[in-house]
Amino acid sequence: MTVAEEVLKAIAGWGSHPVFIELTPNKAPIYVSAEEFRARIEKTTRLLRDLGIKQRYLATLFLENSIDFVSIFLSLINLGAIPIALKMDYRKVELDEIFTNAEPQSIIAEQSHLPALSPYLPGRLVIARSGGQLILQQSPVVQHPPAEIPEEIASINYTYRGYGFPLGAMIPHAQYLMGARVLQAGLKGSIGESMLVILPMPHIFTLIGCLLVPLLFGMTSIIARTAHPRLLFEYIRNYHIDYITSVPEIYELLLKFRHKESRIDSLKAFVCGGSSLSENSYEKIVAAFDIDLLHGYGLTEFTPVSRNIRGSARSGTIGPLCSDVCCKIASPDRTGAGEILLTTPYMTRAYYRRPQETAHAYTAGWFKTGDIGRLHNDHLIFLKEKKNTRKINGNIVDLNEVRKAVLMHNRIVDVKVNYRDNALSAQVVFNRDNDFKKEVKGLRNFLKGIIAVYKIPKNIIRKD
Template sequence: MSFNLATMLRESALAGPGKDFLRFPAGALTYAEVDEASGRVATALRARGYRPGDKVALQLPNVPEFVSAYFGILKAGLVLVPLNPLLKAGEIAYHLADSDARLLITGAFSAEEARTALAEVPGVAAVLVGEVDATGWPDGTGAFAELLAAEGDDEIHPGAADDTAVLLYTSGTTGRPKGAELSHFSLYMTCTIGGQTFGTEPDDVVLAVLPFFHVYGLSSILNGAARHGRTVSVVPRFEPKAVLAAIERDRVTIMAGVPTMYHALAAADSSGYDTSSLRIGSSGGAAIPEQVLRSFEEKFGIPVLEGYGLSESSSTATVNPGADRRKLLSIGKPIWGVQLRIVDEQDRQLPPGAEHVGEIVLRGHNITKGYYKRPEETVKAFRGGWFHTGDLGYVDEDGFAFVVDRKKDLVIRGGYNVYPREVEELLYTHPAVAEAAVLGEPDDRLGEEVVAVVSLKPGAFAEPDEIVAWAKERIAAYKYPRRVRIIDELPKGPTGKIAKLLLREG
C-alpha cells in the first residue's frame, strides 16, 4: 500500500484552497499557499540529488519555513529529523552523525552552533533560512529562498505507508539520544484518531505555541490541523501576553499546551483580552497539577482534557473522552486502535485499581517501528510484543489510566524531557568535578527543575554558580542545572552506584 503523510495537506488544500492554514502575528498563509511552497521545496530537494529515504535535519522555531520545509521533505519521500534550535554544537553534531543526515536546514537563531557542528560532520550540506552570514559554512551552502523559487512537477512521492516519515530523537534514562522511527501511517492514524477523539470542529482554530520540532506540536497540532482542515494560530515563543493576544486576534478555540503554560496563563493578567472564543484545552507533556488545572479552568471557563503520549507513540496514546466524561487527573483512555496495559516486573498484566501500580505498556498503530540503528534496544523496548514506556501508572475499574511516576529518573522541565545521564556526562567533563548526579526537584512553575549534586576532585575548587554557568554554555538551555549543590561525597549503594534516593531525601 502506497501512502505519503503529505497527502493530508494536499487534500485539505483541494477542499479549501483559500482557507487559512497558518496565522502568524505578521499575516496568514492559506492551504493552497503552503501546499505550493512545500511542493517547490520538494522539487528543489529532488533537483539537488536527494533521494527517497535520505535524512534531512530541520532546526527551526515555529516559522513559516518550518512548515513548508516539513511537508516538502515528506513530498520528496525524504525523512525529517527535527532538531531543537536550542541545541549546542556538540549535540547537533551527534544528531547529524547518528541519523546519517545529508542536509541541515537551519536559521539565524542556531547559526553559530550549527556552523560549528557541521565542521565536525563532513558531508552534510546546509540550507540557511533568513539573513545568515555565509562565511565558514560547507561548500554549496544555499539559501532557503532558493528552494522556494524552484519550479517543476509537484508530485508527492508514492512511498510505502510503513516508510519512515520522521526520525524523532528521544532518550531513555541511559545512553545517548536515539531516533524513534515514525512511519507515514502511524503519524496519519495518530492525528486522525486523536483529533476525532478529542472532538475537533470544522471552524476550530488551534493555538500552536508548542514547538513543531517536538512530537506534541508536530503530530497533535500541525499534523492534526492539516488532516482535519483546521486553522493554526502560531505563536513563535511562549509569553502569556503574546498567547492572549493571539487568542483574541485569531479567535482561538482550542488551547494546547503543557502544564507550565497553563500555570503561567492562570497567573497572568488577562484583563483587556477577549478570550471568549476558547471552548476547550488540551494538556500533555507532563502531569498537570490539580491546582493549576482548577485555577485555569475557573479563570477561562473551559475544560482542559489531559492526555498521554511519547515520542515513540507518535504523540497521542490516550485522551480523556470529552469534558462531560473525563476524570480529573486521569490521562483518559487509549485512542481507537491502541491498547494499554499495566504490567509488573515480570511483564504480567496487573488488575485494575490504584493499589496495582506497574509499568505502562502500549501497542497499536501509533507505535514507533523501532530505534534507528539500535536493534538491541528495540528488542528490549518491545519485549513480549508490547512497547514498554518506562512510566508507572494504574488503570481504574472504568478503564481510565493514571500516571503516578517515572520508572527511571527522567526529569520533565516545562514539558521538555531532560535525561539526567546526558547532563551528568557533561558535568563529569568539568575540570573540578569528581562525581555528579542530576535530579528533578518539584517546581511550582515548571513542574520540575534540573538540579545537580556534585563532589569535587581533591584540591579542586569551584563555586555552584560557576558550574551552572559552565554547563549553560555547553548544553541546551532547558537542560542545564539551575542549581548545583556541592557535597564532600555522593552516597553509594551496596554495588557502588550513586544512591539518588538518598540525595532526594537529603
C-alpha cells in the first residue's frame, strides 16, 4: 500500500478525534479531526488533478509548516504524483541544481514565495497557496510527459553527500511505513497522546517521526509555527504535550529557558536526532525535564537506522539497530571505529538521475553512510562525519557547496571553509586589498541572495 492509503486506513475509525492542531502566534488554533482530514485529502486530490497534476508528475513543494502541507503532500501521493518537499530557505545555488536535475513538471508554493522562484516558473504548472486556498497561477503551454519513476517510490527528498550539490534520494513507500513502525516501537506512544511538531516539514525526520507516527498510531500532531521557547513552553502546558520529536539544539534551547521551579507533568519523552548530542547535554536534559530522551540516528536514505527505546535509553549512544536493519563497520581501527555501512530492504536504492553518485554510495549491496561510528554492547555510537558535510542546528551543510557559493563572488580569489562548534567559518582572499570589513559585509549580502542563510559562514576572516 502507499503511504496515503495507509494513513487513510489508519484514521478511518477515529471520527471526531483531532489529528492536527495548528498553532500560529496571535491567531486562533486550527483543529482538524480525522473525519475532516480524510475529507480534506480526498478534496485536495481532486483539486490537484483538476488543476493539472498528473500521475508521476514531479511536484516541488515550497510550503510553510501547516496542516495544508501534510494534506497536499499526501494528496500528491494519493494521486500518484511524486512530491519533492524543499526548504523555503533554498536560493539560487541549491535551486539551480535541483531544478536542473529533477526538471519538475509542477511547483506548489506559498503565494508570498513565488518571487524567490521566478527563474524556475516559466513553462511549468504553478499552483499557489494563499489564504488556505490552492490557486492556479500558471498552466504550461506545452504538456510535459510524466517522469519515469517506479511505482514503489513515494517521494524524492534532496540531501547531501559532500559533492557540492544536492542529491535526490528516491524514497519508497516502504521506507516511510517501516520508519514509522520502528520509531513507534521505540517511543511506545499510546492512542490519544500528542506530539509537538517544531522542525521544518521537508525533513525526512519530521515527515516520519512527527507526522506519520502520530497519524498511523492514533496520536495528535500539534504544529507549532514558531521555535520561540516561551511559546513552546506555553504550548506544552496548554495542550498537555506528551512527546516532542526534534534536534538536540531545540532541547538545549528549552533547557536554557526552562524555569527551575516549574514542572511539566505531561511530558513523557523527547525523540532526538538530526545531529550529535553530548553525554553532558543528555544528562542535563533528562534531569531537568524528567523524561526519556530517545536519541537516534538516520539518514534521508533510511530513517531511522537506530534509536534508543523508551524505558532503556542510554546516554552517549544512538541506540540499538532498528528491526530489519543490518549494520557493519568498514575497516575498523583498534577502537572498533570505521565507516558505518548499512542495508535494509526498505531503504533508498538510487538518487534521481545520478547514476555515478548512486554507484559510489553502495558497495556490494551495502550503503556507505559517510559517517564514522562503532558498535558497543549492541548500541551504535556516532563519532563524526567522514563525508564533506556537517550539521548546523540539524541542517546538513555541504562544505563544497558553501565554498562554491563563496567563489561565485567576483571579488573572491580563494576560500577555505571550516566547521567547528556547530558553526561555519571561511578564510577568504579578496582580489583587491580594500577595507576588509566592508568587503566581508558585501560578501555576506551577496551570499544571502544565492544560498540558504544557515549555510553562510558565521565567521569570515582573512586567509594568510
